[in-house]
Amino acid sequence: MIASVIVDVASKQTNKAFDYLVPAPFIPTVKPGMRVIVPFGPRKVQGFVLAVKGDTDVDTSKLKAVEDLVDVKPALTGELLQLAEWLTNKTLCLQVIALKSMLPAAMRASYNKRISLAEGVNEQDLPEELKTFFHKNGSVMWDEVKKKSETLLGAVQKEIKSGRLFVEPVVKSNETKKKTNVVQRVLSTAEANEHAEALEKKAPKQSEVLRFMEEEPIAVARLLEKTNVSSGTVKSLVSKGFLTQFEVEEYRDPYEGRDFGVSKALPLMDQQKTALEAITPTVKEDRHETFLVHGITGSGKTEVYLQAIDYALKKGREAIVLVPEISLTPQMVHRFKERFGSEVAVLHSALSKGEKYDEWRKIRDKEVTVAVGARSAIFAPFENLGMIIIDEEHESSYKQEEAPRYHARDVAIERGKTYGCPVILGSATPSMESFARAKKGVYNLITMDRRVNDVKLPHVDIVDMRDELKSGNRSMFSVKLLDAMKDRLEKQEQIVLFLNRRGYSTFVLCRDCGYVAECPHCDISLTYHRSNQTCQCHYCGYQVTKPNRCPECESDHIRFFGSGTQKVEEELKKVLPEAKVIRMDVDTTRRKGSHEKLLTAFEKGGGDILLGTQMIAKGLDFPNITLVGVLTADTMLHIPDFRASEKTFQLLTQVSGRAGRHKKPGEVVVQSYTPEHFSIQLVKEHDYLSFFNREMYFRKQGEYPPYFFVTLINVSATELTKVVSVTGKIADYLRSSLSETTIIHGPATSAIPRIKDRYRYQCMIKYKNEPRIIHVLQEILKTYQAEMSRTDLAINIDTNPYMLM
Ligand code: ADP
Ligand code: ZN
Ligand code: ZN
Numbered sequence: 001m002i003a004s005v006i007v008d009v010a011s012k013q014t015n016k017a018f019d020y021l022v023p024a025p026f027i028p029t030v031k032p033g034m035r036v037i038v039p040f041g042p043r044k045v046q047g048f049v050l051a052v053k054g055d056t057d058v059d060t061s062k063l064k065a066v067e068d069l070v071d072v073k074p075a076l077t078g079e080l081l082q083l084a085e086w087l088t089n090k091t092l093c094l095q096v097i098a099l100k101s102m103l104p105a106a107m108r109a110s111y112n113k114r115i116s117l118a119e120g121v122n123e124q125d126l127p128e129e130l131k132t133f134f135h136k137n138g139s140v141m142w143d144e145v146k147k148k149s150e151t152l153l154g155a156v157q158k159e160i161k162s163g164r165l166f167v168e169p170v171v172k173s174n175e176t177k178k179k180t181n182v183v184q185r186v187l188s189t190a191e192a193n194e195h196a197e198a199l200e201k202k203a204p205k206q207s208e209v210l211r212f213m214e215e216e217p218i219a220v221a222r223l224l225e226k227t228n229v230s231s232g233t234v235k236s237l238v239s240k241g242f243l244t245q246f247e248v249e250e251y252r253d254p255y256e257g258r259d260f261g262v263s264k265a266l267p268l269m270d271q272q273k274t275a276l277e278a279i280t281p282t283v284k285e286d287r288h289e290t291f292l293v294h295g296i297t298g299s300g301k302t303e304v305y306l307q308a309i310d311y312a313l314k315k316g317r318e319a320i321v322l323v324p325e326i327s328l329t330p331q332m333v334h335r336f337k338e339r340f341g342s343e344v345a346v347l348h349s350a351l352s353k354g355e356k357y358d359e360w361r362k363i364r365d366k367e368v369t370v371a372v373g374a375r376s377a378i379f380a381p382f383e384n385l386g387m388i389i390i391d392e393e394h395e396s397s398y399k400q401e402e403a404p405r406y407h408a409r410d411v412a413i414e415r416g417k418t419y420g421c422p423v424i425l426g427s428a429t430p431s432m433e434s435f436a437r438a439k440k441g442v443y444n445l446i447t448m449d450r451r452v453n454d455v456k457l458p459h460v461d462i463v464d465m466r467d468e469l470k471s472g473n474r475s476m477f478s479v480k481l482l483d484a485m486k487d488r489l490e491k492q493e494q495i496v497l498f499l500n501r502r503g504y505s506t507f508v509l510c511r512d513c514g515y516v517a518e519c520p521h522c523d524i525s526l527t528y529h530r531s532n533q534t535c536q537c538h539y540c541g542y543q544v545t546k547p548n549r550c551p552e553c554e555s556d557h558i559r560f561f562g563s564g565t566q567k568v569e570e571e572l573k574k575v576l577p578e579a580k581v582i583r584m585d586v587d588t589t590r591r592k593g594s595h596e597k598l599l600t601a602f603e604k605g606g607g608d609i610l611l612g613t614q615m616i617a618k619g620l621d622f623p624n625i626t627l628v629g630v631l632t633a634d635t636m637l638h639i640p641d642f643r644a645s646e647k648t649f650q651l652l653t654q655v656s657g658r659a660g661r662h663k664k665p666g667e668v669v670v671q672s673y674t675p676e677h678f679s680i681q682l683v684k685e686h687d688y689l690s691f692f693n694r695e696m697y698f699r700k701q702g703e704y705p706p707y708f709f710v711t712l713i714n715v716s717a718t719e720l721t722k723v724v725s726v727t728g729k730i731a732d733y734l735r736s737s738l739s740e741t742t743i744i745h746g747p748a749t750s751a752i753p754r755i756k757d758r759y760r761y762q763c764m765i766k767y768k769n770e771p772r773i774i775h776v777l778q779e780i781l782k783t784y785q786a787e788m789s790r791t792d793l794a795i796n797i798d799t800n801p802y803m804l805m
Pocket of ligand 3: 520521537541
């Protein structure tokens with residue numbers, strides 16, 4: 001038998017599968033989708049089996065053999081293997097990258113070496129310093145020796161040369177399964193009782209254990225707890241042969257010990273009913289269709305998702321629900337757990353690698369039927385999908401910014417076609433692309449423009465901060481916002497304060513000469529971190545202590561500008577000393593579970609004001625929040641990105657939606673330096689449609705999506721002249737091979753011209769209809785492939801860029 005294998009060799013920039021012989025003992029096991037260890041040149045590497053076949057056109061006597069198996073069950077299903085191929089073509093990545101991206105991080109292997117005693121060699125034959133390593137099982141890992149002392153590696157290598165030791169590479173697997181010690185009774189109940197009686201006098205504890213135990217195995221820890229005996233007692237019973245002890249695999253349940261309660265399907269409101277009735281027939285008929293649920297915040301979209309999933313599950317099928325990482329807040333997870341209980345696996349970045357692996361394994365082993373997770377959960381290895389839901393479909397976190405540069409929406413639709421199942425995109429502020437498609441009838445548009453129980457949308461006020469300054473208010477809070485906050489504190493209602501940090505960090509500026517502290521490796525200003533008094537680069541991690549004098553002019557008028565959440569918190573203490581503030585940002589949520597703790601504290605009334613960044617914009621649904629303040633509405637308007645207005649409108653709408661979701665009416669105060677901008681004005685009107693129409697006009701003018709497709713080619717290297725010349729040649733080639741109606745910008749420097757000492761240039765391609773585009777781009781990669789593996793030249797192509805920097 002022959003296996004065709006995609007090898008995991010980064011330098012070998014190839015998409016070709018290589019053939020390997022499958023040795024007889026592996027033949028019954030090896031299947032497509034499995035990972036194997038194969039020899040590749042002088043090394044042993046990991047690879048994915050794409051197919052197994054009877055013969056090959058290559059001379060089999062020249063073939064090398066599969067060395068070992070990594071998996072005993074395929075890691076990827078046949079469908080995912082096909083999807084990887086599609087992904088490879090669509091995003092122009094290497095096949096192995098596509099394959100690896102479908103696995104949980106814990107399964108991406110690294111390499112280690114095992115050193116073992118050669119045949120007939122005893123540990124006693126070794127030099128003194130090495131002996132200890134081998135008496136356990138005759139072998140030791142390279143890393144373990146290295147950890148002890150690097151000099152020992154020399155002694156090891158000497159022994160390898162002389163043949164007393166030998167070394168073999170092994171793939172270091174990160175997949176640590178959690179094991180639990182259990183014991184089980186070997187005796188029948190009658191026998192156990194007999195022995196218990198006999199032991200009654202001499203060993204009452206042992207007797208007690210025998211009586212306590214039932215037929216099923218029990219975890220040792222639990223047994224000790226229940227019977228209050230020592231582990232010695234259990235050991236004696238094991239050595240007497242009354243009990244056997246062994247290990248079982250256990251899933252680490254990240255939500256262990258938590259009671260989620262049970263929620264029942266709610267009787268639906270009219271618009272919810274209409275939505276559900278549009279979706280369910282497609283499940284019944286195994287028909288793929290993409291729905292765009294345009295539902296304002298609080299219109300009850302989530303309840304529709306829950307009932308649609310329930311319908312699919314009852315038809316014996318499975319469901320994937322994608323939510324943006326930041327809205328994987330406990331609240332959202334609870335809603336799914338409450339409805340579907342142990343049928344739900346949750347995949348998100350706050351889980352440990354091991355937990356993530358366990359959740360993934362539950363999906364592969366068909367122990368759950370619903371996967372809720374962030375972007376990469378779109379690859380959940382279900383084989384009978386009946387529904388895919390993408391909540392907040394406009395979120396840019398659904399786009400992966402490294403290879404494979406895919407958008408989860410595209411993957412969802414591809415899988416939806418394969419399984420003949422619906423894809424449901426939901427948002428209060430759909431992306432321009434999706435709404436345009438829905439208007440054209442490519443997607444099926446479902447509108448939910450009323451809140452559940454007709455709760456009113458909050459009243460939104462926009463405050464011109466320039467006027468505040470003119471009238472002498474230098475504080476970061478407008479009079480309006482401050483008054484509103486005082487009012488809520490009096491009424492004991494809760495406040496959410498939102499600080500839009502993106503593109504607005506605290507930088508260091510000299511008031512005398514205008515010097516701004518920049519990273520010496522990246523052309524970007526450094527961010528001031530108050531907590532440890534440093535300036536840090538957010539691209540490369542470069543860090544210096546904050547300067548007290550300007551390095552340019554020696555002036556001591558060097559100041560920190562911008563406002564971080566810490567600064568706002570300090571200000572709040574001054575103006576509202578009685579308010580209890582809970583701050584939520586990257587600093588206060590670094591520890592696992594802290595996110596949830598802070599939110600719970602706030603929900604239980606442990607805070608008057610929840611102050612935070614992007615991470616509080618979504619998912620919060622607390623009845624006592626009646627005021628939302630946005631401190632800096634327009635910071636995102638000025639980033640060099642054609643989606644800047646769209647992002648601003650979406651974010652402000654999301655944040656506003658946190659206020660007054662229940663009985664008490666909500667109010668929103670938006671502070672802005674450019675209040676006349678339509679993306680801010682239309683938030684006040686809650687008017688997505690007008691926003692869409694206005695923005696479409698600008699997209700048309702600027703020849704941007706959804707009118708044009710955009711591809712971005714980024715070229716980088718440490719040598720500027722090389723970057724310029726390569727980008728120039730690429731631009732020439734594009735101009736000569738693409739059609740005349742296609743627009744090519746560049747070569748031009750990227751918005752951030754240098755990151756980590758690498759210069760960055762780009763070409764942007766805008767086209768309407770260009771059937772040859774993928775082929776042309778592949779040609780470019782092929783042309784530079786050799787140079788890229790030989791030098792530090794990198795060419796990244798993104799066929800649907802979301803980050804234009
Ligand atoms: P969205 O996801 O559109 O923002 P949610 O699904 O969170 O809206 O619903 C808003 C609130 O209304 C939630 O508290 C939810 O429990 C409640 N809700 C949703 N549907 C119903 C219903 N049919 N009857 C009563 N309450 C509902
Ligand atoms: Zn200066
Ligand atoms: Zn840097």
